[in-house]
Amino acid sequence: MSTELTIQTQLMVGRAASRRSLVFFLIGALTLTTAILNMTIGSVDLPFLSVIKELFLPVQGSDINFIVWKVRLPRTLAAVMGGAYLACSGLLLQVYFRNPIVGPFVLGISSGASLTVSLVMLTALGLKLTYVTPFLTTLAGIVGAYGVMVLVVAIGAKIKSGATLLITGLMFGYVCSSFTSILTALAEKEKIKGFVLWGMGSFSGFKWIEIYILLVLGGLLVLAVFLLSKPLNAFLLGEDYAASMGVSVRRFRIFILLAASSLAGLVTAMAGPVAFIGLAVPHMARLSLATSDNRVLVPGACLMGALVTSLCDLIARMWLSPVELPVSAITAFFGAPIVIGLLLKRGARL
Amino acid sequence: MNKNILSVKNLSLGYKKPILESVSFDCPQGAFVALLGPNGAGKTTLLRGLSNHLRPFKGTIELLGLPLSSYKALDLAKIVSVVMTDKASPPLLKVWEFVALGRYPHTGFLGRLNQLDLEKVTKTLLDVRALDLSERFVEELSDGERQKATLARALAQEPKLMLLDEPTAHLDLKHRMEVMGILRSLCRVKNITVVAAIHDVDAAAKVADLILTLKDGALTSCGPPHRVLTPPSVSKLYDFEQAGFSSRLGAIEIRGDGLAGQAFVLSRSDHGAEAFRLLSKRGYQISCGFFPSSDLDAHVARALGAKSYEIETDVNNSESILNQASKDLKEALFVVDAYSQTQEGLKGDGAQESQILSQKLLKVASEAGLKIIKLGPQGDIAPLIDYLDAESDFKLASAQN
Numbered sequence: 023m024s025t026e027l028t029i030q031t032q033l034m035v036g037r038a039a040s041r042r043s044l045v046f047f048l049i050g051a052l053t054l055t056t057a058i059l060n061m062t063i064g065s066v067d068l069p070f071l072s073v074i075k076e077l078f079l080p081v082q083g084s085d086i087n088f089i090v091w092k093v094r095l096p097r098t099l100a101a102v103m104g105g106a107y108l109a110c111s112g113l114l115l116q117v118y119f120r121n122p123i124v125g126p127f128v129l130g131i132s133s134g135a136s137l138t139v140s141l142v143m144l145t146a147l148g149l150k151l152t153y154v155t156p157f158l159t160t161l162a163g164i165v166g167a168y169g170v171m172v173l174v175v176a177i178g179a180k181i182k183s184g185a186t187l188l189i190t191g192l193m194f195g196y197v198c199s200s201f202t203s204i205l206t207a208l209a210e211k212e213k214i215k216g217f218v219l220w221g222m223g224s225f226s227g228f229k230w231i232e233i234y235i236l237l238v239l240g241g242l243l244v245l246a247v248f249l250l251s252k253p254l255n256a257f258l259l260g261e262d263y264a265a266s267m268g269v270s271v272r273r274f275r276i277f278i279l280l281a282a283s284s285l286a287g288l289v290t291a292m293a294g295p296v297a298f299i300g301l302a303v304p305h306m307a308r309l310s311l312a313t314s315d316n317r318v319l320v321p322g323a324c325l326m327g328a329l330v331t332s333l334c335d336l337i338a339r340m341w342l343s344p345v346e347l348p349v350s351a352i353t354a355f356f357g358a359p360i361v362i363g364l365l366l367k368r369g370a371r372l
Numbered sequence: 373m374n375k376n377i378l379s380v381k382n383l384s385l386g387y388k389k390p391i392l393e394s395v396s397f398d399c400p401q402g403a404f405v406a407l408l409g410p411n412g413a414g415k416t417t418l419l420r421g422l423s424n425h426l427r428p429f430k431g432t433i434e435l436l437g438l439p440l441s442s443y444k445a446l447d448l449a450k451i452v453s454v455v456m457t458d459k460a461s462p463p464l465l466k467v468w469e470f471v472a473l474g475r476y477p478h479t480g481f482l483g484r485l486n487q488l489d490l491e492k493v494t495k496t497l498l499d500v501r502a503l504d505l506s507e508r509f510v511e512e513l514s515d516g517e518r519q520k521a522t523l524a525r526a527l528a529q530e531p532k533l534m535l536l537d538e539p540t541a542h543l544d545l546k547h548r549m550e551v552m553g554i555l556r557s558l559c560r561v562k563n564i565t566v567v568a569a570i571h572d573v574d575a576a577a578k579v580a581d582l583i584l585t586l587k588d589g590a591l592t593s594c595g596p597p598h599r600v601l602t603p604p605s606v607s608k609l610y611d612f613e614q615a616g617f618s619s620r621l622g623a624i625e626i627r628g629d630g631l632a633g634q635a636f637v638l639s640r641s642d643h644g645a646e647a648f649r650l651l652s653k654r655g656y657q658i659s660c661g662f663f664p665s666s667d668l669d670a671h672v673a674r675a676l677g678a679k680s681y682e683i684e685t686d687v688n689n690s691e692s693i694l695n696q697a698s699k700d701l702k703e704a705l706f707v708v709d710a711y712s713q714t715q716e717g718l719k720g721d722g723a724q725e726s727q728i729l730s731q732k733l734l735k736v737a738s739e740a741g742l743k744i745i746k747l748g749p750q751g752d753i754a755p756l757i758d759y760l761d762a763e764s765d766f767k768l769a770s771a772q773n
Contacts, residue, residue: 028490028491028494031493031494035490122463252476255473255476256473258462258473260460263454263456263458263460265424265425265445266425266449266453266454267453267473267476268444268445268447268449268476313466313469314463
């Protein structure tokens, strides 16, 4: 009797797993296709085979070498990684706050990062330190993100309500934006153009040093999050239940918040504020994989984030070509209806 | 039941300042312990202390002979599991996945479930009679079904001690009974100790082995239900004014305001109980008799705060009882006779005496011209309802004129 029932449970587990494998395969294949499209089409269309050839046997000095290695590959990689990290950050926040409508942008974390990054970019802080700048902005982004995060959490802990949390986040977002505007108004003219472009959010113009920082720092963080998906699952039931199951809550809470704000701050520092990926993608991953199990969702959301962001970047580049649109415009354009649709469908509660 | 699983000494607990002070008790393994007390008495605080969510200000909690604070979180999770009032229902999580979360302290890195874990998940779902729910999403469950899933999750931790905060709150009657039954069988069959904050005194009296009553931040009593849950102590615990507890009935009777006036009920055995409740509901003060103190009617009457004339077979005091009852009768607006219809079938202690007294009183009543309402067979209250309805119609009509 009992073994028969266990076999049933195993079948159930198996069914869920095979569905997940299929979804993973599909998202993976789509991401790869989008990445290839991002490499091949643009103001100059490159044949697929010559891109592949250039990737594996680079010919120094050719046009194609320049386009692939200096423009398209960094941009493709940046979009893939940026999307993955923002989605992972959003997932962490949604699990921690047990609230479906939070994300790095909504909670003001991205704005916090923007503020500190603008401090570096617009004031003398970043002057004549061109080599250090990527590190400095990254650090600034993470510090700003974490600072706002800590404040929001502190206030959220005092007033335990989902709506209050969101409003607090929005308010911090506004405060940070207003400081950023003041800084912009006071800044020297030459600096403003670059800053405004950055402020609209874009994956163009990534330097290789930035790609390496993204890859190493972000990769380590995502790996750590994945390895800790077991306690993250316990957090699905809230801190008290997690503690009763043996999670050392205090340490883990700091880890979640630090990881979430570092990932969001890292991407914001380099690509500028990119809206909706952190909020919408975890939902898309959850629904397509039909689970809240973070062991599945962490890789799932990362992959989905990579796909959605690359797709948005492709659209941003191609839609009104040769005019290039800010990526945030596209992510919001598609992200907002998706979120509203999800809310209507699920009747989500705050 | 053997040694103590929990031993609490001089415990003082709270958040910024103590809510509970100098609480001491021992709790034997495999016992069902019910925490009773009004809202704000500190039940949840005590549970949070026992689950190590709150550090004590003073005093000690020993779990299986070792101080609670000496356990590592993961080791503690293998001994103690909790069910809180917080409705945990993560989105898009199947019931079996939810229950499998309870395997946390037993699974390895990344929480992979092995054959044994799956077996345990299946078994616990079976234990709480929720196996049919396993493929449903937790967020879609009804309150009762979710509570069963929550119990299964706590059970999947394979605890020796389960701490539950109001496990039956917001549940319908079926699930309330089911949850209580499950908890009880956990104690009996698996020797798991259950400590539950409960609001239903009557349910607690029926399932618990040990009752702890908390009031105003202090442990007011601790012991088996028949010792602790006496009518006066329950009334005091909850500051009852309009209700009374009967330990023999295992129930709470709700008293009326007594503003409608006095009524006298003649009854025996269990034939008056429903009439008592009806009259109390309609706001009458009740005097009643004549039955031995062990009759069901006597228990109900006492719980309702009625004045009851009980017969003591070894004392010959029927004269004085009759005198007092006759005095009460003068105050009464009417007499309910739950006695005459059924007297033939009634035997036992004091049957004869009860019959004599009742007949004498009926005579007094009819001489005084009081209205006498005869109940149907087995104390059927339909005639009384008709009478009371007619009375209130009449009152309403005269008030309008």
